[in-house]
Amino acid sequence: MGARQTTQRSLILDYLRGQKTHPTAKQVHDGVKVQLPGVSLSTVYRTLGWLRDQGEALELNGADGRSHYDGDVSDHGHFTCVRCQKIWDIELELPDLDRWEFEQKTGFKIHGRQFDLYGVCSSCGEKEDE
Amino acid sequence: MGARQTTQRSLILDYLRGQKTHPTAKQVHDGVKVQLPGVSLSTVYRTLGWLRDQGEALELNGADGRSHYDGDVSDHGHFTCVRCQKIWDIELELPDLDRWEFEQKTGFKIHGRQFDLYGVCSSCGEKEDE
DNA sequence: CTACCTGCAAAGAATTTGCGGCTCT
DNA sequence: AGAGCCGCAAATTCTTTGCAGGTAG
Numbered sequence: 001m002g003a004r005q006t007t008q009r010s011l012i013l014d015y016l017r018g019q020k021t022h023p024t025a026k027q028v029h030d031g032v033k034v035q036l037p038g039v040s041l042s043t044v045y046r047t048l049g050w051l052r053d054q055g056e057a058l059e060l061n062g063a064d065g066r067s068h069y070d071g072d073v074s075d076h077g078h079f080t081c082v083r084c085q086k087i088w089d090i091e092l093e094l095p096d097l098d099r100w101e102f103e104q105k106t107g108f109k110i111h112g113r114q115f116d117l118y119g120v121c122s123s124c125g126e127k128e129d130e
Numbered sequence: 131m132g133a134r135q136t137t138q139r140s141l142i143l144d145y146l147r148g149q150k151t152h153p154t155a156k157q158v159h160d161g162v163k164v165q166l167p168g169v170s171l172s173t174v175y176r177t178l179g180w181l182r183d184q185g186e187a188l189e190l191n192g193a194d195g196r197s198h199y200d201g202d203v204s205d206h207g208h209f210t211c212v213r214c215q216k217i218w219d220i221e222l223e224l225p226d227l228d229r230w231e232f233e234q235k236t237g238f239k240i241h242g243r244q245f246d247l248y249g250v251c252s253s254c255g256e257k258e259d260e
Numbered sequence: 261c262t263a264c265c266t267g268c269a270a271a272g273a274a275t276t277t278g279c280g281g282c283t284c285t
Numbered sequence: 286a287g288a289g290c291c292g293c294a295a296a297t298t299c300t301t302t303g304c305a306g307g308t309a310g
Contacts, residue, residue: 025275038291092225109156111212125239136309
């Protein structure tokens with residue numbers, strides 16, 4: 001029943017973990033194609049979804065309407081650049097959330113959270129003009 | 131140059147402001163069709179995008195991969211139900227963010243932020259089975 | 261009047277899925 | 286051998302866009 005170890009999977013995971021900003025499926029595909037030209041986009045989608053289900057990656061809902069993937073599943077925040085659409089990790093004191101109190105008060109059960117800032121990143125800010 | 135007041139626009143804004151969970155374009159379309167059967171989905175998309183550009187609505191990037199629209203543009207958090215995909219408003223102490231310090235340290239310019247929790251909402255929790 | 265808006269239909273883009281064949285284990 | 290995977294192509298969805306005609310101001 002076990003998951004199988006294939007060239008495609010290890011390359012995709014390696015690529016994802018090597019990225020500072022969090023790529024879309026298409027960007028992962030382009031990146032992996034360098035080493036494995038024949039890999040298909042649907043394999044990339046399937047592998048990324050599988051990593052997400054395994055808890056080995058986070059699927060982020062980008063402001064550009066596409067999914068971005070993050071190989072770091074620890075509790076951290078993101079900054080989305082509204083110009084280049086890149087998503088950066090940020091070091092921020094995330095709010096101390098009392099899960100128990102929240103769940104008692106609302107009846108909602110918390111699985112996870114995300115904290116996001118939007119704006120212009122430093123490299124896009126430099127190219128400023130008008 | 132002025133923006134024009136049309137039946138479509140006022141109904142769409144009214145509908146949006148009347149919703150507790152934040153609907154997708156399609157849901158807004160279905161809701162508005164009750165009073166204005168002939169309205170087209172592209173008008174709904176155009177109007178929602180225009181409201182977002184005017185700062186009168188927020189476009190939220192749903193975990194379902196679709197855009198959801200929120201008529202309340204104040205700084206507040208959201209809870210996304212992973213079962214029904216509804217997005218609820220939550221009352222939470224949002225972290226005190228020192229914009230100036232952050233922008234100095236990172237070179238990033240902040241436009242806005244979003245805080246999201248993911249989990250199961252109370253009505254989906256009740257229908258629990260297996 | 262006329263710049264702006266609308267509905268329709270078609271185009272685009274992101275993601276998923278069915279299938280026959282290949283491959284780890 | 287056989288459960289899993291893969292690549293390919295087609296199907297789904299969501300969203301945007303071009304155009305011809307209608308309407309608010």
